[in-house]
Amino acid sequence: MSAPKRVGQHTLQFANPPVIVATASVVGPKEGEGPLGQTFDIVIDDSYFGEETWEKAERKMLEEAVKLVVAKAQLKPQDIDFLLAGDLLNQTISANYAARTLGIPFLGLYGACSTMYEGMALAAMLIDGGFAHHVVAACSSHYDTAERQYRFPTEQGVQRPPTAQWTVTGAGAVLMAPVGNGPRITHATIGRVLDVGIKDPTDMGSAMAPAAVDTIIRHFQDTSRGPIDYDLIITGDLGRVGHEIATKLLGEQKYDVSHNYSDCGILIYDHERQDTHAGGSGCACSAVVFAGHLMGKLNEGRYKRILGVGTGALLSTTATQQGESIPGIGHGVVIEKLG
Amino acid sequence: MADSKQPGPPKKPLTLAEQVMQQKQTYDQQAYQRLADGVKPRHNVLVNALNAFWVGGSIAALAQIITLIFIATGANPQDASTAATIIMVFLGAFMTGLGIYDEIGKVAGAGSIIPITGFANSIVAPAMEYKREGFVFGVAARMFTIAGPVLVYGFVVSVLIGLIAYFLK
Amino acid sequence: MSIIMAFIIGGLICLVGQLIMDLTPYKVTPAHILVGFVTGGAVLSALGLYGPLVKIGGAGATIPISGFGHLLAQGTLEAVRAKGLLGAFTGGITAGAAGIAAAVIFGFCMAVLFNPRG
Numbered sequence: 001m002s003a004p005k006r007v008g009q010h011t012l013q014f015a016n017p018p019v020i021v022a023t024a025s026v027v028g029p030k031e032g033e034g035p036l037g038q039t040f041d042i043v044i045d046d047s048y049f050g051e052e053t054w055e056k057a058e059r060k061m062l063e064e065a066v067k068l069v070v071a072k073a074q075l076k077p078q079d080i081d082f083l084l085a086g087d088l089l090n091q092t093i094s095a096n097y098a099a100r101t102l103g104i105p106f107l108g109l110y111g112a113c114s115t116m117y118e119g120m121a122l123a124a125m126l127i128d129g130g131f132a133h134h135v136v137a138a139c140s141s142h143y144d145t146a147e148r149q150y151r152f153p154t155e156q157g158v159q160r161p162p163t164a165q166w167t168v169t170g171a172g173a174v175l176m177a178p179v180g181n182g183p184r185i186t187h188a189t190i191g192r193v194l195d196v197g198i199k200d201p202t203d204m205g206s207a208m209a210p211a212a213v214d215t216i217i218r219h220f221q222d223t224s225r226g227p228i229d230y231d232l233i234i235t236g237d238l239g240r241v242g243h244e245i246a247t248k249l250l251g252e253q254k255y256d257v258s259h260n261y262s263d264c265g266i267l268i269y270d271h272e273r274q275d276t277h278a279g280g281s282g283c284a285c286s287a288v289v290f291a292g293h294l295m296g297k298l299n300e301g302r303y304k305r306i307l308g309v310g311t312g313a314l315l316s317t318t319a320t321q322q323g324e325s326i327p328g329i330g331h332g333v334v335i336e337k338l339g
Numbered sequence: 340m341a342d343s344k345q346p347g348p349p350k351k352p353l354t355l356a357e358q359v360m361q362q363k364q365t366y367d368q369q370a371y372q373r374l375a376d377g378v379k380p381r382h383n384v385l386v387n388a389l390n391a392f393w394v395g396g397s398i399a400a401l402a403q404i405i406t407l408i409f410i411a412t413g414a415n416p417q418d419a420s421t422a423a424t425i426i427m428v429f430l431g432a433f434m435t436g437l438g439i440y441d442e443i444g445k446v447a448g449a450g451s452i453i454p455i456t457g458f459a460n461s462i463v464a465p466a467m468e469y470k471r472e473g474f475v476f477g478v479a480a481r482m483f484t485i486a487g488p489v490l491v492y493g494f495v496v497s498v499l500i501g502l503i504a505y506f507l508k
Numbered sequence: 509m510s511i512i513m514a515f516i517i518g519g520l521i522c523l524v525g526q527l528i529m530d531l532t533p534y535k536v537t538p539a540h541i542l543v544g545f546v547t548g549g550a551v552l553s554a555l556g557l558y559g560p561l562v563k564i565g566g567a568g569a570t571i572p573i574s575g576f577g578h579l580l581a582q583g584t585l586e587a588v589r590a591k592g593l594l595g596a597f598t599g600g601i602t603a604g605a606a607g608i609a610a611a612v613i614f615g616f617c618m619a620v621l622f623n624p625r626g
Contacts (some may be wrong), residue, residue, distance in 0.1 A: 047626050054626070055469045144626040153468035154626045155435050157444020157451045157460050158538055159387070159529075162380040197368035198375065200535060206375040244378045278380070389528035392519040395572070400516020403511045404565035420570055425610040427571060430517065432614040436622035449525030452538045453545055453572045454518065461538060462611050466619035478619045485539045486611065489573070492543045494600060496550040497580035501596025504554070504588045508590045 005128070006248065008222020010189055017184035018127040018176045020335070021134075023291035024069035027062045028143065028169025031280075031288065034269045039292030040170075041068055047144055047169060048244040058142035061171040062087070062098040065291075066138050070327070071175040073134070078176075079131035080104045084122055086115040087140045087283055088167075089149060094140050110304045113237045114191065115139040116172060116287035117331040121188035123176045124333075133177060140171035141282030146204025150201065150317060165239045165281035168268060172287025183298040189219040189332035193314065197325045204313040204326065205265075205278055206240025211328035212238060213249040219307065219332045220255065227257045231303040232293065235330070236286030236311040237265040239279030264289035286310050298337045305336045387448055394443065394450035402427050402454075424455055431456025435463040440458035509519025510551045510566050517565025521545075521572040542573050554585065 007013045025040045032043030042064060049057035062085065070077055083102060086109035087094035099106035110117035118138030126132045144154050146167040152158050176185070194214055198207040212235045220226055226248075227233060238246055243263040250257050264286045265279035288310060297303045310333070317324045353361065388487035402423045409419035431454075434440040440460045444451045451457050465484045483490070523546065525618025529536045549572075552558040556577040562569040569575055583603020601608075 066396070122470055144624075148468055152538075152623065153464040155438060155441045155460070155467060155624050156464035156538070157435075157441045157457060159445060159448040162382060196371045196373070202535075203375075203379065206379070209375075210371065241375075245375060248374065248378070381619050384527070384530050387530055388523050388526050392523045395522025395525075396515035396519025396568070399565070399568040399571045400511050402518075402571040403514035406567050407510065414592045420567070421606045423606050424570065428607065428610040429517060430620045432611075436618035438622075438625035447522075449529055449541060450519075450522040452541050453522045453525045453574070455571050455573060455576065457538070458542060458573055458576070459611055461542065462615035465626075466597045466615055466621055467624050469555060470619055470623070478616065482612070482615055482619070485542060486615075489538055489546050490608065492548065493546045493577060493580050493604070496547045496577070497584045497600030498596055500550060500554040500581050501584035501588045501599060502593075504585055505593050505596055506605040 006185075008218070010218050011189045011222035012121070012190075014124055014128040014186060015298070016128055016178060017186045017336070018178060019125045019180040020174055020182045020295070021177045021180045021185050022069050022072035022141065022175045022182070023295045024065045024072060024173045025034065025288040025291040026065045026068070026171045027288050028167075030143070030274065031168055031170055031268060034274060036293045037288065038174055040288060041292070043314055047056075047142070054142055054144040054163055055089065058087065058089070058140050058145050058171070059094045059097045061136065061169075062076050062094050062138060062140040063101050065140070065171040065173040066098065066102055066136055069136060069138075069175045073175050073177075075134060075175075077102055077104055080134045080136050082107060082123070082126055082135045083138065084109055084119040085138040085336065086110050088112065088146050098140075106254045109139075110311070111329065111331065112312030112314050113141070113281055113285060114310035114312030114329055114331050115283045116174070116290065117236065117308060117333050120176070120333050121190065121331055122183060123174070124185040124188060127176055127178050135176050136173055137176070138171065138173035139283040139287050141167055141169070141284040143167045143169045143282075146186040146282060149244065150315075151300070160277055161202045162277055163200070163241050164277045165204060165237065165265060165279055166269065166276040167282035168280045168285040168288065170284035171228055172284060172291040174291060183259040183295070183335050183337045186334055186336045187219070187223060187332075187334040189215050189222065190216045191329040191331045193327045193329050195325055195327040199320070199323070201315055201326065202321050203241065204237075204281060204315075205239040206245060207315075207326035208313050208328035209238055209242040209245040209249065212242070212309050212330035213246050213253075215309055215330040215332045216250065216307070217253055217255065222238045227260060228258060230305055230307045233257055233261045233292075233309070234306060235261075235263045235309045237279070237281040238263045238311055239265040239281065241273070241278045242311070267293065294335075298335060301337060303337070305334065308333050308335060390446050391448050391450035394447035395454060398451070398454040398456055418426070427455050428459045432463045433458030435460045436467065458486065458489065513564055514566045514568035517568030518571060519568075520575060521569070545572065546577040546580075549574025550581040551577075552580035553578035576604060576607060577620040579607070581626060
C-alpha cells in the first residue's frame with residue numbers, strides 16, 4: 001500500500017493542487033487601525049458589532065466572512081460542499097452557531113490559533129481527493145471573548161507582561177475549488193504536538209516556536225527544499241518572542257531564514273503605537289493576514305511561493321491551573337501562484 | 340533509622356533507555372527555557388516600581404484627605420477611617436464601571452491592585468463581565484472570583500489568630 | 509503632613525507588591541497578591557508590627573488590602589479579650605463588615621448599571 005500523494009515522511013503533495021478562488025476578512029477596529037488595515041474587506045467600528053455580547057459579535061463576524069467569500073466567488077451558500085471552521089471558545093461555539101445560520105455541511109475544527117491552516121490543509125485534501133467542488137475554510141477570534149475565557153475580565157486592572165500577545169478580533173474565510181484563477185495549495189505538512197515544558201500562559205510564543213520549527217524542518221526534509229525556495233516563510237502568531245526563537249532554532253539546524261521569514265502576529269499591529277506587547281495572536285491572526293495581506297501579494301505576483309505555518313498553543317485554563325505545560329502545534333501549507 | 344523510603348507501592352524501575360530518555364527530555368527543556376529566557380523582553384522593574392509607588396501612594400493620600408475631612412466635621416478617627424474606606428470602595432467600583440480602572444492598572448500594576456479600590460475592581464470587573472450569564476450564576480457568583488479567596492483566607496487567618504490568642508492566654 | 513506620610517507608606521506597600529510580581533519567577537496574579545497581602549497584614553498585625561505602621565501612615569496603611577487584614581486581626585483580638593472563644597469567630601468579620609458590605613453592594617450596583625467596554 002503506497003500513498004501516491006505523499007512525499008517524505010509527513011508531507012502531502014497534491015496531484016491537482018486546489019485553487020484558492022477567493023478570501024474574505026472581517027476585523028475589529030484595532031486591527032483596522034494597524035499597518036495592514038487597508039488589506040481587510042470589512043473593518044467593524046465597534047467590538048460588539050451591533051450585538052449584545054462579544055460572543056455573538058464574534059459569531060457574526062465569522063458568518064459575514066463566510067457569506068462574503070461565497071459572494072466574492074459568485075456562488076451561493078448551497079453551492080458549498082463543506083464548511084470547515086473553528087475558533088477559540090469552549091466547544092467552538094462561534095463556528096457551531098455560525099454554521100447553524102449558514103446551513104452548509106459543517107466539520108468543526110479545533111487547532112487553537114492554527115485552525116486556519118488546519119482548515120486549508122483539510123480543504124485541499126477534500127478537493128484533491130475528489131470529495132468536493134467548493135470548500136470554505138474559516139475561523140474567528142475576538143480579543144474580549146478570549147480574554148475573559150483564558151485570562152481576566154476585560155475591566156480588571158492587570159498589567160500585561162511584555163511577552164503577552166493581543167488576540168486579534170476578526171474572522172477570515174478561504175474558498176477553495178479544483179479549478180479556477182488564483183494561487184494553489186501544492187503541499188501541506190501536518191504538525192506534531194510538541195511540548196517543551198513552558199508553563200507561562202502569557203508567553204505562548206516560546207511555547208509554540210519549537211512546534212513551528214519542527215514542521216518547517218520536516219517540510220524541508222520531505223520536499224528536499226530549503227528556505228531559498230520560498231519568497232516568504234510566515235508563521236501564524238509566534239509574535240516577536242517566538243519569531244526570534246524560531247529564527248535561532250532554524251539557524252542551529254543550518255537553515256538561514258533571516259531574509260524571508262516573518263510572522264503574522266508581528267505584521268498585524270504597530271507595536272510601538274498600539275501597545276500590543278509581543279504582537280498579535282488568535283485564530284483570526286493568521287486567517288485575516290492570509291486572507292488580506294498575503295493573498296493580495298500572491299495575486300499581485302509579488303510572492304510566487306510561500307510556506308505558511310499556522311501555529312497553535314493547545315492550552316486550556318483547567319490544564320494550566322493543574323500545572324500542565326503548554327503543548328504547541330504548527331501546520332504548514334505551501335501556497336504557490338503558478339504561471 | 341535513616342530510612343528515606345516512601346510508603347506506598349514501589350515504583351517499577353525504569354529501564355536504562357527510559358532513564359536516558361527522561362534525562363534527555365529534562366535537559367532539553369532546561370536548555371530551551373534558557374534560550375527562551377535569553378530572548379524574552381524584560382519588565383522594566385524600575386519604571387514599574389516607580390509607577391506602583393506613586394499611584395498606590397496617591398490613592399492612599401486621597402483616602403487620608405477624605406479621612407481628615409470627616410474628622411474636621413466631627414467624626415471620631417475610627418469612624419472617619421471606616422467612612423473613607425467605604426468611599427474608596429465606591430470610587431474603585433465606579434471607575435471600573437466607567438472603564439477607567441483597567442487603564443490605570445495597566446500602568447500602575449500593584450499600585451492599583453493592593454489598595455482597597457483594587458479589591459473593589461476585582462469584584463466589579465467579573466460581575467459586570469458575566470452579567471450576560473444571568474444575575475445568579477453570572478453577576479452574583481462571578482463577583483467573588485477574586486474577592487472570594489481574599490475573604491476566605493482573611494477569615495481563616497483571623498479566626499486562627501483569635502484561637503491562638505485565646506489559648507495562649 | 510499626615511497626607512504625605514499616607515502617600516509614602518501607601519506607596520511603599522504597593523512597591524513591595526510590585527517587586528514581588530516582577531522579581532519572583534512564579535506567575536503572581538492579582539488574586540495571589542490580594543490574598544497574600546490580606547494574610548500577611550493579619551499576621552503582622554497579630555504580631556504587633558502593623559499597628560505602628562497605621563500610626564505613622566494613617567490611610568497609607570489602612571487603604572492597602574493588608575490594612576483589611578490588620579482590621580480583621582485586631583477585631584478578632586479585641587473580641588477574644590471581651591468575649592473569649594466566641595470572639596475568635598465573630599471579631600474579625602464584625603470589624604471588616606463595613607468594607608465587605610460596601611464592596612458587595614457597590615459591586616452589585618455597578619455591575620447592574622454598566623457594561624464592560626473591552
